[in-house]
Amino acid sequence: MDSPPISTLAVIGAGTMGAGIAQVALEAGWQVRLHDANPAGLDTGRRRIRDGLAKRAARRGLEAGAADDWVASRLGELHASSTVERAAERADLVIEAIVEDLAAKQALVEAVDSACPPGTILATNTSALSITAIATAAARHPERVLGLHFFNPAPVLRLVEVVPGAATDSEVEARATSIVTGWGKTPVRSTDTPGFIVNRVNRPFTIEALRLVEAGAATVPQVDAAIRADGFSMGPFELMDLVGIDVNLAAATGVWEGLGRPERLRPSPIQGWLVGHGRLGRKSGTGFYRYRDGHEPVLEPLPASVAPHATRGSVPAHEVASRIRRAIAAEAVLAREAGVATESDIDTALWLGAAHPEGPFAWLRRIGPDAAGGAGDPTIDR
Ligand SMILES: NC(=O)c1ccc[n+]([C@@H]2O[C@H](COP(=O)([O-])OP(=O)(O)OC[C@H]3O[C@@H](n4cnc5c(N)ncnc54)[C@H](O)[C@@H]3O)[C@@H](O)[C@H]2O)c1
Known part of the structure; x- marks a missing residue:
């Protein structure tokens, strides 16, 4: 050529x-x-x-x-x-x-x-x-x-x-x-696989956050605050409101289906309910938060029928952030094992494409295998 x-x-x-x-x-x-x-x-x-x-x-x-x-x-x-x-x-x-x-x-x-x-x-x-x-x-x-x-x-x-x-x-x-x-x-x-690197490896940033709220481990503002305190510029719920909950759900569903519907990446019913009720985030005025000109965003509660434990918050902030980091790191390891990309490219992608303070492998190396709780082990069944 x-x-x-x-x-x-x-x-x-x-x-x-x-x-x-x-x-x-x-x-x-x-x-x-x-x-x-x-x-x-x-x-x-x-x-x-x-x-x-x-x-x-x-x-x-x-x-x-x-x-x-x-x-x-x-x-x-x-x-x-x-x-x-x-x-x-x-x-x-x-x-x-x-x-x-x-x-x-x-x-x-x-x-x-x-x-x-x-x-x-x-x-x-x-x-x-x-x-x-x-x-x-x-x-x-x-x-x-x-x-x-x-x-x-x-x-x-x-x-x-x-x-x-x-x-x-x-x-x-x-x-x-x-x-x-x-x-x-x-x-x-990246190889030609669903979500390429960023849209796949970063899926748990929002999915794991939703799981924490579903389980009553943390409330929506607690998750956002914990993630900000951990060095991210924005929490997962703030991010979903910014990009549009419908857009986030479509991406999540596409990757989940493309990878054969693994349980770990199954979209949350909370997202489906919000989209079904027109709560799409900033663009519709409400999502996880309510937005009004000249006012700070305030929490817009989720109905108990959709998220019965959403008002609880039983887990300390550092553990909330760590759970989300671990889920991302686990996905990063699975992507590496599947040959999607190298460790170094995955780290670069999450850092530059998703504004993470550091890539998941750099995080795993920094905190060590014990603190990672098995996130670095590709043999763990997910
Ligand atoms: N918006 C994002 O954040 C983002 C990020 C990365 C990749 N992408 C991808 O980039 C692509 C474009 O996204 P976007 O957000 O810029 O969309 P957009 O809706 O802003 O722009 C799409 C443009 O393409 C034009 N168009 C549609 N069909 C056409 C055709 N057959 N021939 C010529 N022009 C046509 C439309 O008139 C429109 O101006 C999509 O594949 C999207 O998935 C989007």
Whole structure:
């Protein structure tokens, strides 16, 4: 396969992630061709990129005139494309960030595969779909398709999960890894398995928190306070309210089903009840907490029929945090044993992609095997 000097990125889907990824490439000096099926989406994406670049210029401490010049020069390399084919025809790398739907992504990959030269790399930013399944749509060159999973907000978060599918050429993987490194990102390698690294290994952050509340071991605010005191920037319930309880439940269900419905990762009935009752978190005004403009969030109680023990709290704070850390570490060990990623990549992924104060293996090493209570033992049946 040819290795042309890479300088043009096509981004398909100009939403939250597409605009963020386009900004990253523009900042790194690439030319970007942007396409969205919805013309209004393309306008919004362009505005987002412009605002993102302006923020970046301000953070770099550029003075007003220099900042405007820099933003204008970067925006001069951003071109809107009216069709997928136009966007992709001369691109060195195409990244799709369209709706999370297998059929839609396959249709797009089929079109891109037909439109661009064999040396072009095709990447998907899917969070949860199989890379191998998406790549089957590239009838001509399935070997050039891989996952490049950026995190939100893409211009800020350094982590990118690089996910080869069954047919991905190792040279394609190496080139894609080198490109995102050149963009200032930190790549980690994951196999093509449900949740990749972060969305799998970090599942117990919320699942174990819910189990503690279900069991009456700790209340919602006690869990959040214990986790904050343990060095995390946000507690699990605060996090679920922020990302949306519906979004969290969909991710949890996807990983649980993808891994064969293991009991340890079974979503909690509390999540299903909240979603069913429109308590989706910040975006709906209530979730685990109630949000009102100008007021601190306050606890919104769970009905006794859903969480009969939620008002108890029988376990000390350090034990609450330790139980959640142990569950994450146990999942990390299972992922390593299943060959999903190396210890070092799992640690990097949780640190940079989920804002953990340290990766699970670093934590296990720090506290030692006795304190970990078997979390580091892959032979324990879970
Ligand atoms: N939002 C996140 O936190 C996040 C994080 C990592 C990965 N992802 C993944 O990135 C992808 C995009 O997510 P998002 O949050 O940016 O979505 P979004 O809804 O903000 O943007 C999607 C954009 O794609 C456009 N689109 C839809 N179908 C299209 C098609 N067939 N051709 C061209 N454009 C099309 C839409 O008009 C929209 O502008 C998804 O696969 C998602 O799972 C999202």
